[in-house]
Structures are given as structure tokens and as C-alpha cells.
Amino acid sequence: MESYLPYFLIFIGVGLIIFLTSLILRATKSKSWEKTSGVLLDKGTRLHISRDIITKNIDWKSIHIDVQYEYEVDGKIYISKRVTFSDMVNKPMSCLNKLLNEYLSTNKIIVYYNPKNHGDSVLFPGATIWNFTPMITGVIFISAGIFLLNS
Structure with a gap:
């Protein structure tokens, strides 16, 4: 039976990065509010x-x-x-x-x-380093999923 865990981890990581990127874009736009x-x-x-x-x-x-x-x-x-x-x-x-x-x-x-x-x-307004640091979590999820797929 094939495990869906690697795909789930990749999905969570990509979703997190997409969410955080949209937040960074909103933060950047807020400088012109x-x-x-x-x-x-x-x-x-x-x-x-x-x-x-x-x-x-x-x-x-x-x-x-x-x-x-x-x-x-x-x-x-x-x-x-x-x-x-x-x-x-x-x-x-x-x-x-x-x-x-x-x-x-x-x-x-x-x-x-x-x-x-x-x-x-x-x-x-604007993005700071604190907007980017949570992306590390998304990268870790994606990396774990890829590692599990390759092992």
C-alpha cells in the first residue's frame, strides 16, 4: 500500500508558502495605502x-x-x-x-x-524579515515529503 504522507507533506508545505506569499504581497501593497x-x-x-x-x-x-x-x-x-x-x-x-x-x-x-x-x-505597513521566516517551515515540509518519496 502506497503512503500518502509524502504528498500530504508537500501539499501542506506548498499551501503554507502560497499563503505566506500572499500575505507578503498584501504587506508590500500596504506601503501605498x-x-x-x-x-x-x-x-x-x-x-x-x-x-x-x-x-x-x-x-x-x-x-x-x-x-x-x-x-x-x-x-x-x-x-x-x-x-x-x-x-x-x-x-x-x-x-x-x-x-x-x-x-x-x-x-x-x-x-x-x-x-x-x-x-x-x-x-x-510593509514586509519585514518576520514575514519570511515562517517560509522555512514550508520548505521543511516540502523537503520531508521529497525525502520520503525518494527513500
């Missing part, structure tokens, strides 16, 4: 803790920036939480502290919003 002033409603960090179901031991911890802001476009108020297009990537604490302390140290902020969809916004 319209700007408006906004107000920070809430900012801080949020600790995610994963526990093993059986032993109740902590498997891993991650810290994320937790921000909420509002802005107005054409008389309508929008509320958003996106800081960057790499919010879903775990970053070092030094990077998170820099965002919180240096860039989000005031309540008045600049918000970049999509002119075609005013509810789509970001505080820091």
Missing part, C-alpha cells in the same frame, strides 16, 4: 501558555502584542487589532518591547488603511 490618524484604545502583551493535557506541564509559552485602535475614514469609525502583517509570528521579546515602547508610546497613532476596504488596516 492611505493614512489617517488613530487612537490607541488598548496596548500590552498577552502570554500564551500551552499545557500538556495529561501531565498539565507547560509545553511552550509565547508572548504577543495585544493592541486595539480606532480610526475614522469618511465619517465612519473602524476598530482594528493588526499591528503588522507578521503578527502571527512569534518574535523575540526585544522586538515586542521595541514596538510597545518606541512606536506605540503615545495614544495618537498613524493608521494605514486599504483604500478599497477601509476596515483593512495596519499600523506598520
